[in-house]
Amino acid sequence: MGEWQLFWTGVGGAPSGSGADVLRGWTDLAERERAAGIRAGQPILVDPTGRVDPRLSEIFRHRLFARKAPGTKETYAPDYRVFFTYLWERGLRWDEAVAADLEDWEDWRLRGEGNPEPVEGSTWAKNLAGLALLYKIAKKLGYVTESPVSTTSVAQADGSTVEVADLAPTDIRSSNVKWLSPRGYRLWRDVGLGGLLPNGLESSGWPGRNDGRDMAFADFAYSSGLRRRELGTLLVAELPAAERRIYCSGWVGKAVAKRSGRYFYVSQAALQRAELYQLSTRTAAIRRAQRRGLYERLKEYQVLRDITRARKARWSDERGRTFETHVNNLTVRQRMSMFVEGPDGLEPAMLWLTESGMPMAYRSWTKVFERASERCARAGLKVYATPHMLRHSMALRMLLRLHHALDRRLGLTPAERRNHEDAYGTVWTMVKDLLGHRSELTTREIYLEPLHGLEIENLLSDAESPGNAELFAELSRRTGLILDVA
Incomplete structure (x- = not known):
């Protein structure tokens, strides 16, 4: 069909993926993979003629790719398949791509006519990061002389320099809604997953086959902040x-x-x-x-x-x-x-x-959440959620609760809090650890954006509980980043 195919090595038997039936008789495939140094969960890309390029296998075995998180590899590999197919249709192999080819692909991905699903800047940024990694390894191994991902050195405030891709998107918004207030979450859960009507009454047409499972998963995610893969497995x-x-x-x-x-x-x-x-x-x-x-x-x-x-x-x-x-x-x-x-x-x-x-495959939860959000929209509600939004929301709730708990334990007033910055640094560290972040900067700048420019003491000074409706309503009003309901 002129398309590259993507497969994944498993823990035994044939690789998973469409067309894997042809290998079901290879009972010793796992042993063959181990002998060849192929790890479980490694992608295999097959070109339209049915051939596997051994150089790609070497790239996927390289430590720079192999050490990436499973979710990262599962994001990058499909992007490689799409880009390689695009090149193939132009008569090019993956190792023949130059900067101009990537520029044309970027134009098609973001704005091209005939593209049924143009992507947003955030998706393109992931595409670009994956290709930059692949061609960086390919260059190290001598498979290409230059990467099609051209970069420019940009000076940082501390005097250091960083390489930035020339095709890096400029339209990524960091202020999209990422948080749900407790009452906003409960409304989304009860209507979207539980099948209740917005007024709290039961719906006579609700089948209710999986609501117990779905509501249990959502509550667990909203409470723990676990990632979709972590909780889903x-x-x-x-x-x-x-x-x-x-x-x-x-x-x-x-x-x-x-x-x-x-x-x-x-x-x-x-x-x-x-x-x-x-x-x-x-x-x-x-x-x-x-x-x-x-x-x-x-x-x-x-x-x-x-x-x-x-x-x-x-x-x-x-x-x-x-x-x-x-x-x-x-x-x-x-x-x-x-x-x-x-x-x-x-x-x-x-x-x-x-x-x-x-x-249940953990990726299936995304579709469960989408259907729940669509159900809320049909009911006239302006609340929606994704698994990652629940993770963001947990971080915000936990930060406010930990600040409040520390106040009570140390007997501090809002005015005295300014003199205990060292102690309050541990609150950010605790939230970082709960989320499993490597850097506290990620926690501060991405997950807890509603607090940028706000003084927590002003929000907590008259709040008996950091989880009350008034506190989140105030944050929602000031920032426009939190979904809340009246």
Whole structure:
């Protein structure tokens, strides 16, 4: 069809992706991949003639690409496929691209006639970052002489210089709405995911098949600030133990986190909703799948035996071979293929399941949120949400709560707070750690933009609780960045 194809290596068997059926008989494929130095989760690009360029495989094995977070690689690889297809249609291979070709592609991506889905500046910035990385590695390995991503040295305030892509977008807006007030979130959740009417009454036409699961996921995300991949691949065994405290702690594994494993905290209320989902909707889906013999027909699966107190996971595969590794190392694909022995047979080890009883791909949550936001729009409500908006919202709520808690613990008045800047620096650090950010600058400048130019003490001076409606209404009015409802 004249298009490049993208596949991903798995943890065994054939690579996942369209057309992978031709390799299902290669039972030793995982061993072949390991012998060739190919890691699980590595992209494979196939040109329109069905050939694989070994140089691209070397690029994807290179440390600069291999060490990127799984989500980053999953973003970059599809962009490579689209760009390579664009070049192919012009009679060029990927290693023949020059700056002029990239300029033409940028024009087509952003403004080109005939492009059914032109992208915004933020998407183009990701396209450009991915291509810059690929051609940087290709140049290091001697596969190209020059990168088509031309750059210019720009002087910084501290005297240093940084390379900026000449085609870097100039229309990226950092002031898009990214936050939901608590009452704005509850309205979106109840109407969009729970099927209630805006007045709080039940809708007679609401099917209500997955509302327990969807509302549990949203509450967990809004409470914990976990990323879509981190929360979406959580195992039942990784749920925090229910304790008599407002927040309970759990652990995010390194292989599904963006950079490193870390502790997370979730409210007891959100945890209880997840446990209720386990006992109701999830159990019903598993029983239906067991009655249909769905799990018994699986050709490849892994049975999770236990997770020790030292976070060592032990499991066996369908051939009886046993394995052990730290939970930190369990990848998305491994988690999707893991089951446990239940009282009535195999059950998925992952927490979130589809209606058919199979593990739910974490990317599917984006569509769930989109449908919920569309439902709110049809009801005349001006509230919407994405999984990442809930993460932003958690950061804002937590910053205000921590400031307020520190005030009470130290007995400070708003005026005295100015003399304790060192102590308040720890509040920003705590929020940074909760989000799993590498830099505090990211937390300050991107996630907590509503507070730019505002003095927190003015907002908290007469606020008994940092989560009350008046506080968020004031932030919404002043910044225009927070979705709130009257």
